[in-house]
Amino acid sequence: MVDMLLGLPAPVLALLKGAAVILVIFPVAAACSMAERKVCAWIQSRPGPNRALPPIFAWIPGAGILQRLGVWQLMADGGKFLFKEEPLPDHVNRLYYTLAPVIAMVPALTTVTVVPFGAYIGAGGRIVPLALSSVDVGILAVFAVASLGIYSLILAGWASNSKYPFLGGVRASAQLISYELSMMLAVLPVFLWVNEPGAAGSLSLARVVEFQSRPGFWGGAWFLFTMPVSAFVFAVALFAETNRQPFDMPESEADLVGGFHTEYGAFKWSLFFVAEYANMIVGSAVFSLLFLGGWNVLPWVPLASLLEALHHLTGSALWLHPLVAGLVSVAVLLGKVLLTIFVFMWVRWTVPRFRYDQVMKIGWQKLLPLSIANLIAYAVGIALLQR
């Protein structure tokens, strides 16, 4: 089966892999919207959506549990968004108004291609990352494409031709510019450390994970422990980049009605949100890869040694099979991503929204100097260590 799959022509294989990843990202992004509602409800001491259950599915064992978790509600919402009337306001620029949600989806799904989501142990104990395209520019490609997502917000704000979406779009662009800088500067120490002098340079995310799975105390430590300030700045900037509370200036329903999506409804509106959650998933994946050890289960426990320990414990050679290793690594990374997304939601329902001037102040006067100081300190430290 595996051999047959691998024997397919390269374009077909690439299409299949791409479809598989999209088939995972889309439902997870959709499920995140329900998870958001449930987490919100639990934090506010409510049960949350737990009523919807189509009678034709009621006989299925476990349907009641899904009902309590709001899964049927999610499906009903999805169906509603798909089939409800899509009003096109008279005052909008029709072409760009329709284009904006599509443009939101494109970068959100494009960044997925360069993010490695797992690894298997190939010939000679070499770790081979699983990614749609394992390019060497890695993190650079993620940043470059993810920043394009902001165009959809600006376009939506401008094409809506009304004041609140316009303000939302302006805020979105200003906020992205303010936090992009700190985000880039925050990850630089990681790549300074990963790219030792003399070795071939690489910005690949898989390389970073490899570095977090080396033996020894310092080798096995996740970058979260060795570079806490970087991780913190990156996380804060990630909140701002994905327009999540406490930085959701573009949406800011308290002062901008709905921000950039005020004039949107039905499926176009939901596309914006699937894109937002897809961005969150990719952002969380990048954070997990950079700072949380990627597909290593625990700090100081790399994937390879975990599989070997399982092999010794159960006596089954199955654990060393590349397919099993790949599945385990994907599951570990997915678990970390979901945990990070939960933290996103947890923060959203805890912290009140910053004022716009506070957002700018934090971005330029606090985070940027902090990340520059952090970069200089680590650059000096790494230069001394790797001399």
Next chain:
Amino acid sequence: MAVIQVQRTPLSLAERTYLPQIMGAMWTTLKHLLGPADTMEYPEQRPAIPPGYRGVPTLVRDPNGREKCVSCQLCEFVCPPKAIRITPGSVPEGAGVDHVEKAPQAFDIDMLRCIYCGLCEEVCPEEAIFLQRQYSMSGYSRTEMVNHKDRLYELGGTLPDSHFKWDVKKAAEEGGGRH
């Protein structure tokens, strides 16, 4: 009024980073996240109704099964939103309550007008109308939202009575005492 001068201390460095406060807030929300829900899942779980609750107004019978209302129309006159409409009638023949002067022929309470003020209960000299525990009242049309006499008695049921005013009066009349 005394003026209290509040000393505003400048924020410490830790406070200016917001982080300890955010951590504390997240601990609070985590406790709520893991704790039980404060809400009630309404149609299955019902709230406990405290005594003295003013629900839907109803008509009650006395323990002998006699309708207590004598259609004096005081409630109709006192009702601020004019929700009550009574058509007075005579006491049904042969029910053994001929000594009571009157009974309502029709008794309608328009629940779209009722404001649940309880003045009807307060004003009733016969203790015949009570605002009881029913709090949910719904219907598909305006006419459905008008409670007629039979519905009012169905909702009201029988309440204990310590006076038996009309029985006492009848006994007094027959025994030649006062009255």
